[in-house]
Amino acid sequence: MSYFSELKGQKVIVTGGSKGIGKDIALAFAKLKADVVITGRDQTTLAAVVKELTDYSSNCSYVVADMRNVEEIYRMVDEAVNFLGGLDVLVNNAGVNIPKPALEVTEGDWDCVIDTNLKGNFFCSQRAGTYMIPQKKGKVINIVSQMAFVGYIKRSAYCSSKGGAVQLTKALAVEWAPYNIKVNAVAPTFIESELTAPMFKDKSFYNDVISRIPLGQLAQPSDVTGAVLFLASNLAEFVTGDTIKVDGGWTAI
Numbered sequence: 001m002s003y004f005s006e007l008k009g010q011k012v013i014v015t016g017g018s019k020g021i022g023k024d025i026a027l028a029f030a031k032l033k034a035d036v037v038i039t040g041r042d043q044t045t046l047a048a049v050v051k052e053l054t055d056y057s058s059n060c061s062y063v064v065a066d067m068r069n070v071e072e073i074y075r076m077v078d079e080a081v082n083f084l085g086g087l088d089v090l091v092n093n094a095g096v097n098i099p100k101p102a103l104e105v106t107e108g109d110w111d112c113v114i115d116t117n118l119k120g121n122f123f124c125s126q127r128a129g130t131y132m133i134p135q136k137k138g139k140v141i142n143i144v145s146q147m148a149f150v151g152y153i154k155r156s157a158y159c160s161s162k163g164g165a166v167q168l169t170k171a172l173a174v175e176w177a178p179y180n181i182k183v184n185a186v187a188p189t190f191i192e193s194e195l196t197a198p199m200f201k202d203k204s205f206y207n208d209v210i211s212r213i214p215l216g217q218l219a220q221p222s223d224v225t226g227a228v229l230f231l232a233s234n235l236a237e238f239v240t241g242d243t244i245k246v247d248g249g250w251t252a253i
Contacts, residue, residue: 003233004032004233006233007029007032007034008033008034009035010034011089012029012034012036012084012088012232013038013077013080013081013091013128014026014029014038014093015067015092015093015094015124016067016093017038017040017049017062017091018040018045018048019040019194019195020191020194020195020196021188021221022143025093025225026038027052027053027056028225029089029229030052030054030055030056030060031056032229033057035057035085036053036059036060037063037084038050038053038061038062039065040094041066043062047062050062061080061083063075063079063080067115067116067120067124068116068119070119070123073127074123074127076124089139089140089232090125090128090139090140090141091141091143091232092120092141092142094116094120095116096112096113096117097158098113098157100154101154102156110157113158113161114160114161117161117162117164118161118164118165118168121142121165121168122168125142125168129172129176136180137179138180138182139182139183139231139232141183141186141231141232142168142169142183142186143186143188143228144162144165144169145162146187146188146245146250147159148243150251162187166187169185169241169243173240173241173242174241177240182236184239184240184241184242185242185243186227187243187245187247188219188247189209189218189219189247190213190218191221192218196218212253213248214248214249214252215248215249223246
């Protein structure tokens with residue numbers, strides 16, 4: 001038996017799928033011959049990634065949407081489901097961070113982070129649920145963060161949003177269990193990618209982060225993808241309401 005072979009033909013939405021972790025997750029599903037729709041705000045980047053996805057799976061597309069806007073979220077999910085012909089897996093990956101000392105966080109900063117990471121997550125899941133509940137099956141996988149479990153400097157809004165997303169994961173898992181919908185989360189530590197490279201040019205910041213990770217290195221996007229594929233697969237059929245920490249041991253201390 002080939003692990004994850006059952007993901008072939010699965011209908012998958014990955015929000016924030018044009019860069020970093022989201023792109024890696026979308027490519028992994030496409031390589032397993034799943035049908036994938038990615039979302040984001042930049043059409044040019046999305047279109048370029050879809051070209052990569054279709055090298056592995058012909059039935060892939062994108063929808064432009066801002067996860068801070070509920071009407072756009074609803075439209076995005078509806079368009080994606082119409083293209084895919086159904087929905088099996090939703091990966092809520094879209095997220096943002098505005099690192100600032102707490103005393104410098106503006107209302108706009110706070111709203112941007114909370115609306116993207118928590119409000120957007122909820123309303124995307126809600127819309128997906130309207131399709132999953134009648135079919136009595138589905139997987140919702142939220143990409144959260146180790147910052148849902150620990151505090152860190154310049155992360156007051158971000159920690160709040162991700163902590164809320166972990167609790168949201170539990171609440172939806174309990175409410176939707178009667179419909180055989182599994183809702184779980186993956187909580188990465190800092191990821192080494194093109195998106196995080198600029199912040200790690202600050203060597204003192206890099207050294208502080210590494211000092212907190214017992215495995216002594218940053219995570220790779222593929223480390224997160226592995227956990228997502230597990231949760232989407234038949235291997236995790238009895239797992240719901242849980243958060244898998246992919247943090248190199250940070251939260252174990």
